Amino acid sequence: MTVTxxxxxxxxxxxxxxxxxxxxxxxxxxxxxxxxxALASRKTFSLHVTCSAAAIxxxxxxxxxxxxxxxxxxxxxxxxxxxxxxxxxxxxxxxEEETGIPWQHAxxxxxxxxxxxxxxxxxxxxxPAKDEPAHxxxxxxxxxxxxxxxxxxxxxxxxxxxxxxxxDLPTPRLAAGVAAV
Numbered sequence: 001m002t003v004t005x006x007x008x009x010x011x012x013x014x015x016x017x018x019x020x021x022x023x024x025x026x027x028x029x030x031x032x033x034x035x036x037x038a039l040a041s042r043k044t045f046s047l048h049v050t051c052s053a054a055a056i057x058x059x060x061x062x063x064x065x066x067x068x069x070x071x072x073x074x075x076x077x078x079x080x081x082x083x084x085x086x087x088x089x090x091x092x093x094x095x096e097e098e099t100g101i102p103w104q105h106a107x108x109x110x111x112x113x114x115x116x117x118x119x120x121x122x123x124x125x126x127x128p129a130k131d132e133p134a135h136x137x138x139x140x141x142x143x144x145x146x147x148x149x150x151x152x153x154x155x156x157x158x159x160x161x162x163x164x165x166x167x168d169l170p171t172p173r174l175a176a177g178v179a180a181v
Contacts, residue, residue, distance in 0.1 A: 002040045002041075002080060002081070002082045002083070002084055002085075003040040003049070003080050003084050003085065003086060003087055003090065004040070005033065005039065005040075007086060007087060008033065008039055008040070008049055008087065009033055011087050011088075011114070011115075011116065011140060012026065012029065012030070012033070012119065014114055014115045015115055015116055015119055018115050022119070022173075025119070025120075025121065025173075026119050026121055026138070028047055028121045028136055028138070029047065029049075029119070029121055029138040032047045032138070039138070040080040040084075041080075042079040042080070045132070045133055045135045046133075046135050046136060047121070047135060047136040047137075047138060048079070048080075048135070048136075048137065048138070049080060049087070049137075049138045049139075049140065050077060050078060050079055050080065050137045050138070050139045050140070051077055051078070051080060051087050051088075051090040051091040051094060051139065051140045051141075051142070052074070052075040052076065052077025052078075052091060052094065052139050052140070052141045052142070053075060053076050053077060053091045053092065053094060053095035053106070053141075053142055053143075053144055054075055054117055054118075054141055054142065054143045054144065054169075054174070054177075054178045054181075055075075055076065055095055055099070055101060055106065055144050055146045056143060056144065056145050056146065056178065056181060057145075057146060057148070057163055058145075058148075059163075060165070060166070060179075061163035061164055061165060062075070062163070062164055062165070062166055062168075062169060062178055063075075063076065063099060063101075063146070063151075063161060063162075063163055064161065064162050064163075064164050064168065064169075065098055065099065065153070065158045065160070065161050066158060066159045066160040066161070066162075067157065067158065067159075068156070068157055068158060068159050069127070069157070070124075070125075072170075073162070073164075073168075073170075074170065075141060075169075075170075076094055076095045076098040076099050076158075077091065077094045077095075077098075077139065077141070078094045078097075078098070078157075081093070087116070087140045087142075088108075088114075088142055091140065091141075091142040091144075092106060092142075092144070095144065097154055098153065098154045098157060098158050099149075099151050099152070099153065099154075099158075099161065100149070100150060100151055100152030100153070101146055101149045101151070102149065105146055105147040105149050106144035106145070106146050107144060107145045107146075108142070108143065108144055108145075109143055109145060109181045116140045116141050116142050117141055117142065117143040117174070117177040117178055117181065118139075118141040118171070118173055118174045118177050119138060119139065119140050119141065120137075120138075120139045120141065120170075120171060120173075120174065121136055121137070121138045121139075122136065122137055122139065123135070123136055124136070124137050141174060141177075143177070143178060143181045145181075166178040166179040167179075
């Protein structure tokens with residue numbers, strides 16, 4: 001069983017209850033939830049849901065990975081898999097897969113296990129090698145405090161990692177949300 005439409009809707013509702021000013025930021029996702037499309041499937045175009053982990057160390061730095069295909073510094077994260085039962089769990093799985101940080105070494109700040117620190121809807125360019133058109137990712141970003149762990153990168157997707165201050169995150173909204181954790 002994979003992440004359900006009900007799970008996506010419930011997490012989005014909690015996020016918007018905490019951040020009512022962000023309704024227009026997630027309008028594409030809200031509209032997609034009104035369709036019958038399988039939003040947890042990476043084969044659903046023009047929009048599908050992804051999950052990321054803002055892993056924060058004891059010094060307040062955030063772990064970023066250099067994504068091979070997009071050639072950009074991002075949070076560890078990715079597509080939902082059929083075995084994922086929750087968005088939160090998908091973010092933890094992606095953190096462990098891409099960085100080697102065991103999910104047992106990640107702890108959510110209070111309330112951030114049920115409410116993402118950010119939801120960002122952004123465009124992904126077409127990928128002819130995978131026969132994928134340009135599309136949108138609705139990325140649910142969860143915050144985790146992490147214990148010191150050895151980083152072991154998933155080298156087919158990630159080329160490097162760095163611990164960076166929240167100000168280096170891809171959007172000011174995400175940077176502010178993580179800095180406030």
